[in-house]
Amino acid sequence: MGRMSRRAFTVAGLSTLMMAQGAAAVPRRRAATEMRGVWVATVNNRDWPSRTGLTAAQQRTELIAHLDRAVRGRLNTVIFQVRPTADALWPSPYEPWSQFLTGTQGRSPGWDPLGTAVTEAHARGLQLHAWFNPYRIANHTDPRRLVASHPARKHPDWVVPYGGKLYYNPGLPKVRAFVQDAMLDAVARYPVDAVHFDDYFYPYPVAGQSFDDDAAYDTYGGSFTNRAAWRRDNINRLVKETAARIREVRPGTQFGISPFGVWRNAATDSRGSDTRAGVQTYDDLYADTRAWVRDNVIDYLVPQVYWNIGFAAADYAKLVSWWAGVAKGTGTRLYIGEALYKAGAAGQSAAWKDPAELSRHLTRAAAHPEVSGHVYFAAQDVAKDPIGAMARVIADHYGQPATAPR
Secondary structure, eight states: OOOOOHHHHHHHHHHHHHHHHOGGGSOOOOOSBOEEEEEEOOGGGSSSSSSTTOOHHHHHHHHHHHHHHHHHTTOOEEEEEEESSSOBSSOOSSSOBOHHHHSSTTOOOSSOHHHHHHHHHHHTTOEEEEEEOSSEEESSSOGGGSOTTOHHHHOGGGEEEETTEEEEOTTOHHHHHHHHHHHHHHHHHSOOSEEEEOSOSSOOOOTTOOOOOHHHHHHHOTTSSSHHHHHHHHHHHHHHHHHHHHHHHSTTOEEEEOOBSOSOBTTTOTTSBSOOOSOOIIIIIOOOHHHHHHTTOSSEEOOBOOSOTTOSSSOHHHHHHHHHHHHTTSSOEEEEEEOGGGTTOTTOOGGGGSTTHHHHHHHHHTTOTTEEEEEESOHHHHHHOTTSHHHHHHHHHOSSOOBOOO
16 A cells, blocks of 8 residues: 555544444544653662663663653653652652662662652653552562661561562551651652552462461451451551641642552452452452542542453453443542553563554543543553554544643
8 A cells, every 4th residue: 555654544544443433433532631641660670760770860861761752752740659669769768768779778879869850840741740659668578688777677577578578567557657657758848749559558469378467467456357357447547548648748739549450350249340350459459449439538540451452351441431430420530551561562462462452442441531541551661662552542642732630
């Protein structure tokens, strides 16, 4: 058919789709205000910095490149991981500098990554959401590898080894207060647009292992009928208390959470989704994500709907519809977490080898007015875009800039 630009090919493809499936297949006109976000993961140097030990100038250059790339792609929000493993990407009085900056936990990188990120994002018209992991301490189980001043070494009774990692015990009130203090320090210092949690509350289950919180349960769980209910209450308290403290420290700052995409399967709970997921956040991570939406505890939810359309165990289209039903009539904004990292990746199914799969996600989601945008995992995948999946999303759906919700 001769040479054709990507944009022309996209338009031609959409025209063919209109004729084949009718007008319902065409995306609705994009909203002037919608979330277009990207996660920037720092844990294990996933997205930034590219490796440990870069100079301050090199780190800053790489960070600015991610911000500029977001602007070029007509995104409007960067969700920046600033507390990946009970550490900090700002000069915190509570926790050590992150090892993912210099290679040595506690060593200053010589600049302020979070402060710089906030300033530079705002200068470009981007929102900057500060992403925290509340309870993960380390991706190993040896406390001696933590810097001597680390709170986990000062309070070994707060720590639970599990699944090859170290975690703070969510069942201890002192832990819950401490992690809030550590996270809210960043909110007090910087005009971040939001506090953001990901999907890690109690850790994902590991076969043959149990999370040893017996002593905490014996001390604090007496009023609960079972341990699962007590654990859920611990996480609910964390979320509700954090929400209240954000309002006190910096009114107007948003609070958002990005959980695993399945609350409960319908086979487990009639209110659940038509899925057969092996993990259910309510039962396995003790996070009642549905309640946080229904009760307006948080400002936004970004379920990680990291499956393709038609996937048997967890169909993207069915899950988006289910979450839209949960959000309907609430004050909680719903965004959808998108698995850009799967597009073109080795070992993925045929659906993820199609550059149009993600674009079809946005088209499907647009049928639900409750969906107010999308967030992409993650920044390096936006940069590399091996099969042009992100470019296709931008061409098909982001022709004009949009303002991020507040």
